[in-house]
Amino acid sequence: MKLLSTTISGLARLRFWRIQNWATQPAAAQREVLQELVTAAQYTEFGRKYNFSKLFSVKEFKANVPVHEYDDIKPYILRMMDGEENVLWNTPVYWFAKSSGTTSDKSKFIPISDESLKDTHFKASKDVLTYYYKNFPDSDLLTGKSLVVGGSHQIHQFNDEMHYGDLSAVLMQNTPFWGHWIRTPELKIALLDEWENKIEKLASSTITENVTSLAGVPTWTIILIRRILEISGKKYLKEVWPNLELYIHGGVSFTPYREQLDDLIGKPINYLEIYNASEGFFAAQDTPSDDGMLLFTQHGIFYEFMPVDEYGKKHPTTMGLRDVQLNKNYALIISTNGGLWRYLVGDTVQFTSLNPFRIKVSGRLKHFINAFGEELIVDNTDKAIAIAAEKTNTIVNDYTAAPVYFTGNNNGAHEWLIEFDEAPEDINDFAAALDNALKSINSDYEAKRYKNIALRMPVVRIMPKGTFLAWLRSKGKLGGQHKVPRLSNERKMLEEILAASNINPQ
Numbered sequence: 001m002k003l004l005s006t007t008i009s010g011l012a013r014l015r016f017w018r019i020q021n022w023a024t025q026p027a028a029a030q031r032e033v034l035q036e037l038v039t040a041a042q043y044t045e046f047g048r049k050y051n052f053s054k055l056f057s058v059k060e061f062k063a064n065v066p067v068h069e070y071d072d073i074k075p076y077i078l079r080m081m082d083g084e085e086n087v088l089w090n091t092p093v094y095w096f097a098k099s100s101g102t103t104s105d106k107s108k109f110i111p112i113s114d115e116s117l118k119d120t121h122f123k124a125s126k127d128v129l130t131y132y133y134k135n136f137p138d139s140d141l142l143t144g145k146s147l148v149v150g151g152s153h154q155i156h157q158f159n160d161e162m163h164y165g166d167l168s169a170v171l172m173q174n175t176p177f178w179g180h181w182i183r184t185p186e187l188k189i190a191l192l193d194e195w196e197n198k199i200e201k202l203a204s205s206t207i208t209e210n211v212t213s214l215a216g217v218p219t220w221t222i223i224l225i226r227r228i229l230e231i232s233g234k235k236y237l238k239e240v241w242p243n244l245e246l247y248i249h250g251g252v253s254f255t256p257y258r259e260q261l262d263d264l265i266g267k268p269i270n271y272l273e274i275y276n277a278s279e280g281f282f283a284a285q286d287t288p289s290d291d292g293m294l295l296f297t298q299h300g301i302f303y304e305f306m307p308v309d310e311y312g313k314k315h316p317t318t319m320g321l322r323d324v325q326l327n328k329n330y331a332l333i334i335s336t337n338g339g340l341w342r343y344l345v346g347d348t349v350q351f352t353s354l355n356p357f358r359i360k361v362s363g364r365l366k367h368f369i370n371a372f373g374e375e376l377i378v379d380n381t382d383k384a385i386a387i388a389a390e391k392t393n394t395i396v397n398d399y400t401a402a403p404v405y406f407t408g409n410n411n412g413a414h415e416w417l418i419e420f421d422e423a424p425e426d427i428n429d430f431a432a433a434l435d436n437a438l439k440s441i442n443s444d445y446e447a448k449r450y451k452n453i454a455l456r457m458p459v460v461r462i463m464p465k466g467t468f469l470a471w472l473r474s475k476g477k478l479g480g481q482h483k484v485p486r487l488s489n490e491r492k493m494l495e496e497i498l499a500a501s502n503i504n505p506q
Contacts, residue, residue, distance in 0.1 A: 015130050022298035023356050027321050029298040044086045067342045070108050081158050088339030089113050096164040097278035107443045110278040116338035119300040124281035131286045144243050145184040145209050149216030167278045184209045196451050203227040211241040215248035218257035219372045219454045225264045236266020250274040252373050292358030300337035305330035326351050367487040371403035372412050374445040378486045384437035391433040395421040398468045400484050402494040415459040431460040471497050
């Protein structure tokens, strides 16, 4: 086993020179990527519409192609899902990654081409492994199995050729044959759709394996670890998997979970953050001591960075790598080898380093809660509040919500502070109506709420009338355009309001 580990480490170091080419010359790599993308797609319908054959510079590309959100390109994607070719991309697209919805849809579907599988997701995964072996040359990572806590949706079909599922499920289905040798459990368990059954089978089928790495959203990972410890009767995960050395995470803030994972695992292991979305694999930590993630600049994705105050403008200003600044919020805009063109991802990022270019995810363009991977946005909650009010014959004046984090054996939740003009007769009925409305609107929230595995019922508090006005007044924000933020991904504001009302936080 040690010989295998030494061999893999040596191969990773040999591959490192390829990474250095784009890591040390990122601007040149980005120009090359854009030229390849535009050339490949010049004869697609989208490419003909925007004269790709006549675009020879970044400036011309930005001048000719508008910034798009999902609803803008949805008509193209629907045609691709029906089997039409050469619409957004020049090769057939048979796979679509399903993720949570936009302002008008419960779910959105992102095209995944062969090129985006090979040159984005799989290439980036190999680069992550290369960096890991560079940082830990004596690692035994690949002498054991990797357990990925993902694939929460079965693969489905639109028709005979077109398939969709969440990103992890799509990647598992398309992993090269050798990738299955180092993964556990078997694919039919990894892709189970019923999460209660899936957690049980994941735990029972992997408990005797030599697991050396874990990957997944912290919420689900914690649930799985708890169940493994229950079955095994062990206190720490290190007693079950003594060779566990790495946990790969991403998608939500890791800060609320790190201490709890340390306690559950029972020994120091390496943590590694990645930024891998349905739209592409954008970045990953290249050094353990740096919180920023190295931007992957030669992986089939061309990046632009839009100052957040440009959002909503008809012709927003965007910046390339040469012009970005440290610690400033930018909305991420991408053009990809899956057929997304100047696509507004919705995430905001900040640069933590400009040499090399490292980023961290700072939030979303709009108010949101994504503490558990639920990606709840204000449009979702506004609609859900309206539905719940109608069903319970109530009138809501104002509201705000924030997460309740995992504590001990308690799962997470959302805590809602609601000021009613006409309060419900039974607040539990209102909470149930709100919960059901959110499930119907947002597929990721629905998945996290399934049988209370990750999220329990919302905690709804009726606030005295005038609470929110008093809070705004205390902040010097009474009147004008000032209003209480609907959603926050951290609890500071909610606890301020509770404290001012002499109510104990959840």
